[in-house]
Amino acid sequence: MDSRVRDVRITTEEDSMTHLKRRTVIGGLGASALTAPFLTRTAWAQSDEPIKIGVVTSLSGPQEFIGSFVLNGCKIAVNQINAQGGVMGRELVLEVRDDRANPADATAAARELIGLGAHLQIGTISSAVALAMGPLMSQEGGVVITCGAGSEKINHENYNKHVFRPGDGPYMRMRAQAQLMAERQPEVTSWTGIIPDHEYGRTTWAVFVDGLLEFYPDIAGVQPEIIDPIIVPYGAGDYRSFITQAARSSAKGIYNSTYGGDSVTLFQQAKPYRLFEDRILMDSANEFIVAGALGTQTPPHWTGIHWYHETNKGNEMSDQLYADYVEMTGDTTPMGWLAEAHAGIYAYAKAIEKAGSTETDAVISGLKGLVWQTVTGERTMRAEDNQAIKDVELIYIEPKPDTEKGYAVTDYVKVEGTSVIEPPSPGQAVELRSPT
Amino acid sequence: MTGELITIAFNALIWSMATFLIASGLTLVFGILHVLNFSHGGFFMIGAYVAYTVLEQFGATVPLWAYLMAAIVAAAAMGTAGAAVDQVVFRRLKNFEGVYVLIATYALLLVCDGFVKLVWGLNYHSVSPPESLLGVLFAGGAILPHFSIFVVLAGLLTFLVLEAVLNHTSVGRTLQAIAADPWMAQVLGINVSSVYRWTMIVGFALAGLAGGLLVANQSLSPDLAGIFILQAFGVVIVGGMGSIRGAFIAAILLGFVEAISATYLPSYPGVLFFATIAAVLILRPEGLLGRATT
Numbered sequence: 001m002d003s004r005v006r007d008v009r010i011t012t013e014e015d016s017m018t019h020l021k022r023r024t025v026i027g028g029l030g031a032s033a034l035t036a037p038f039l040t041r042t043a044w045a046q047s048d049e050p051i052k053i054g055v056v057t058s059l060s061g062p063q064e065f066i067g068s069f070v071l072n073g074c075k076i077a078v079n080q081i082n083a084q085g086g087v088m089g090r091e092l093v094l095e096v097r098d099d100r101a102n103p104a105d106a107t108a109a110a111r112e113l114i115g116l117g118a119h120l121q122i123g124t125i126s127s128a129v130a131l132a133m134g135p136l137m138s139q140e141g142g143v144v145i146t147c148g149a150g151s152e153k154i155n156h157e158n159y160n161k162h163v164f165r166p167g168d169g170p171y172m173r174m175r176a177q178a179q180l181m182a183e184r185q186p187e188v189t190s191w192t193g194i195i196p197d198h199e200y201g202r203t204t205w206a207v208f209v210d211g212l213l214e215f216y217p218d219i220a221g222v223q224p225e226i227i228d229p230i231i232v233p234y235g236a237g238d239y240r241s242f243i244t245q246a247a248r249s250s251a252k253g254i255y256n257s258t259y260g261g262d263s264v265t266l267f268q269q270a271k272p273y274r275l276f277e278d279r280i281l282m283d284s285a286n287e288f289i290v291a292g293a294l295g296t297q298t299p300p301h302w303t304g305i306h307w308y309h310e311t312n313k314g315n316e317m318s319d320q321l322y323a324d325y326v327e328m329t330g331d332t333t334p335m336g337w338l339a340e341a342h343a344g345i346y347a348y349a350k351a352i353e354k355a356g357s358t359e360t361d362a363v364i365s366g367l368k369g370l371v372w373q374t375v376t377g378e379r380t381m382r383a384e385d386n387q388a389i390k391d392v393e394l395i396y397i398e399p400k401p402d403t404e405k406g407y408a409v410t411d412y413v414k415v416e417g418t419s420v421i422e423p424p425s426p427g428q429a430v431e432l433r434s435p436t
Numbered sequence: 437m438t439g440e441l442i443t444i445a446f447n448a449l450i451w452s453m454a455t456f457l458i459a460s461g462l463t464l465v466f467g468i469l470h471v472l473n474f475s476h477g478g479f480f481m482i483g484a485y486v487a488y489t490v491l492e493q494f495g496a497t498v499p500l501w502a503y504l505m506a507a508i509v510a511a512a513a514m515g516t517a518g519a520a521v522d523q524v525v526f527r528r529l530k531n532f533e534g535v536y537v538l539i540a541t542y543a544l545l546l547v548c549d550g551f552v553k554l555v556w557g558l559n560y561h562s563v564s565p566p567e568s569l570l571g572v573l574f575a576g577g578a579i580l581p582h583f584s585i586f587v588v589l590a591g592l593l594t595f596l597v598l599e600a601v602l603n604h605t606s607v608g609r610t611l612q613a614i615a616a617d618p619w620m621a622q623v624l625g626i627n628v629s630s631v632y633r634w635t636m637i638v639g640f641a642l643a644g645l646a647g648g649l650l651v652a653n654q655s656l657s658p659d660l661a662g663i664f665i666l667q668a669f670g671v672v673i674v675g676g677m678g679s680i681r682g683a684f685i686a687a688i689l690l691g692f693v694e695a696i697s698a699t700y701l702p703s704y705p706g707v708l709f710f711a712t713i714a715a716v717l718i719l720r721p722e723g724l725l726g727r728a729t730t
Binding site: 062064065068197228230231232233235236237238240241242244245247260261262263264265268269272273289290292293294295296297401406 | 443444447450451454496553558559560561562564570571572579581582583584650652653654655656657658659660662663664667694695698699702703704705706
């Protein structure tokens with residue numbers, strides 16, 4: 001194992017208890033509980049002590065699988081940065097907590113970490129958690145960088161200057177998918193969706209439709225037909241009733257935004273009905289989850305991905321991340337959330353260097369407008385709404401029985417972020433096109 | 437129109453029988469031992485993983501006999517786990533209030549979750565249906581996958597066997613006597629403790645059997661424990677706690693509700709399901725075939 005990987009310093013809840021007790025004793029000497037975190041932050045900003053980054057992510061619960069990539073991405077980035085001398089000569093260390101994909105658990109963990117001096121935090125996957133973090137960070141004086149949280153509200157209705165998204169938001173991702181379809185499949189003009197019954201599912205469909213309505217007329221020269229989507233329950237074991245509904249649809253293109261195990265189940269159950277055989281399947285965000293589970297049974301499909309190492313071959317950062325990840329885990333198919341965490345840690349490092357301080361307001365100023373290098377190329381953190389401008393990556397997966405995994409990526413594209421990102425409108429909802 | 441009706445009916449039956457397969461063990465244990473086993477979904481999940489491990493040995497093409505064998509292995513493994521759980525957990529709690537047993541079964545669910553993560557990891561897995569069940573049947577414009585027909589038949593067979601054993605054998609009559617009055621059964625010389633143990637073994641084995649039979653066309657992940665369990669509890673509650681026949685009827689009722697809802701109210705998945713449960717509980721709190729308590 002690479003010594004840089006092995007040497008990463010991570011503290012957990014138990015380790016922190018010792019510090020907490022010591023702090024409690026010191027606190028007993030006169031410092032008020034209210035002001036202690038701020039005093040600590042100032043002291044640390046002026047010292048040579050390690051810079052603590054709080055990782056609040058899903059280490060159990062429904063997003064544990066993704067959380068494992070987030071944590072590994074943080075570890076690798078911290079190792080790489082420390083191996084290069086740290087940030088302003090100070091080492092980065094991680095304080096890790098489990099958010100269980102639950103806003104209450106996440107905010108409790110985040111508050112505790114701020115008390116321990118880790119006011120710069122990262123790792124939010126769940127949209128609900130991301131939306132809960134904003135008010136907490138404002139109140140407690142922290143910053144959080146999300147790692148895959150998809151809600152468009154993060155940089156619109158619920159914009160909060162303490163929350164940053166270094167990855168592609170739903171508006172960029174789904175519109176990039178629609179743009180690609182207009183370019184590659186101009187003959188597929190009728191679309192429906194298989195949409196999970198929650199707010200994010202409906203958002204993905206609404207944004208994809210917005211993209212279809214913009215790009216098909218512009219690129220393919222035709223007005224697309226939008227057919228009402230099939231709304232499916234979250235976490236069901238039997239999707240056949242919904243599959244038969246979709247199979248009756250005249251749509252030639254299907255947009256899927258079910259996720260994880262739901263998609264695996266749905267795709268398997270759809271096979272006898274040949275739902276995807278004569279249709280184009282565009283998948284929102286499953287990356288390699290479906291293909292990894294189904295192997296040769298995977299239907300050919302496009303899917304959005306935060307980072308695909310082959311697309312970014314030649315980018316030294318990307319090649320290094322892939323090599324470090326494989327060395328660390330033995331797994332040769334990293335998911336894109338790894339890169340989101342990696343990019344987030346690098347964003348902190350660059351923002352601290354830019355600001356010359358680890359204090360909250362300074363780091364926020366450093367992050368706003370930050371241009372930094374990542375495994376997917378250069379990104380810009382838009383100052384107006386804390387949304388990164390980055391290229392959107394999409395891959396095409398097909399079953400390949402002669403390969404070890406039973407599937408292969410046979411095509412991949414990058415859609416320029418500036419061509420699909422919405423204009424900034426912090427505090428306001430995005431206005432979307434809808435079929436007349 | 438005929439095709440649509442057949443499709444609705446068939447989809448309803450698949451949902452019903454898949455759910456009944458899981459609910460049968462749950463309601464059996466409740467009916468005899470009066471234990472609401474929250475961990476049932478966890479053992480269903482482990483049963484599915486056990487079957488997956490067995491079927492992995494056959495590669496991508498699984499023969500039907502191997503699929504059935506894997507389900508039996510899963511049932512046997514979970515039956516054994518049931519014996520262990522009975523010995524280690526339920527016997528120690530037999531003199532405690534029901535709420536402690538309830539908490540213990542929830543703890544067991546967490547143990548199941550951790551066990552799966554430890555042994556099989558976090559990755560998603562899947563199993564293809566047996567090779568001979570990959571085809572489809574066309575009936576009046578409806579598509580009936582062979583594997584789905586297999587699930588319907590498996591659920592029906594499980595119900596018939598349980599019905600026959602519970603109502604037409606001395607073992608079944610003994611079980612009913614113990615369920616009604618364990619103290620009197622003990623006085624009459626019945627080894628209640630042994631019957632409890634075997635009920636637990638059969639209940640857990642049914643969870644494993646369901647996992648093994650339903651493993652194809654499901655995603656295998658640590659989330660699987662919760663996938664069917666909500667609807668299984670719905671079936672047990674609507675059918676009448678502890679009634680196998682009630683669970684079977686409730687499964688069919690709720691299966692039709694689900695299929696009709698998906699067809700005619702596609703934008704509101706699950707609404708009719710919960711509305712039906714609420715309606716039954718209001719009109720008949722003891723469930724369709726449950727006994728009212730005073």
